Amino acid sequence: MDIVGYSKLVTDQQRELLNELNKIVRETPQFKQAEAVGKLIRRAGNVAASRATYQRAVQEFTQELSTVSEDSGPAAALHSWLGIAYAGLGKAAAAVSEGQKGMAQQPTSEDPFEGPGREEQMAQIYALLGNADEAMPILKRLLHTSSFTGITPELMRIDPIRNDPRFKELVAEKTP
Numbered sequence: 001m002d003i004v005g006y007s008k009l010v011t012d013q014q015r016e017l018l019n020e021l022n023k024i025v026r027e028t029p030q031f032k033q034a035e036a037v038g039k040l041i042r043r044a045g046n047v048a049a050s051r052a053t054y055q056r057a058v059q060e061f062t063q064e065l066s067t068v069s070e071d072s073g074p075a076a077a078l079h080s081w082l083g084i085a086y087a088g089l090g091k092a093a094a095a096v097s098e099g100q101k102g103m104a105q106q107p108t109s110e111d112p113f114e115g116p117g118r119e120e121q122m123a124q125i126y127a128l129l130g131n132a133d134e135a136m137p138i139l140k141r142l143l144h145t146s147s148f149t150g151i152t153p154e155l156m157r158i159d160p161i162r163n164d165p166r167f168k169e170l171v172a173e174k175t176p
Helices: 003-026 027-046 049-064 073-088 094-107 113-128 134-145 166-175
Strands: none
Touching: 049 073, 073 094, 073 113, 094 113, 113 134, 134 166
16 A cells, blocks of 8 residues: 555544544433533523533533644534533623634534534524524525435424524525
């Protein structure tokens, strides 16, 4: 095998490893649970408990960020999750900044596997902030993009922007 072939093999193996690590980080129960519990409590109207959950998530994601390489897939995922937690706290500037960091580190154009996940999280950030103008173009693009996240109109119905007429139109457009 020549040096070019070997280099490609090593690069592919590194990419597979990063994808696997990112998947592991994304699937950790703590990360999923913190986000899910925060959303549920918020929906139930317990703003104080929701705030505490999102604050705890911010602390955990920030701490976890200090343990991973800043330019890694896991860091991109953590920035996106941190953005969601900040959005849950209503800290729009911090939320958008973190979400954009995640998307910049794993753009769909360079990482068609993880990139759409970062975009989906950015749409969630905008939705949590009630910013349908920013969320809608992302959601529309995601509905027409292959992705392991499998975003569908049915999954989108839980977003806080579900009453926006453009959102309803998008759901109706993709519903069989």
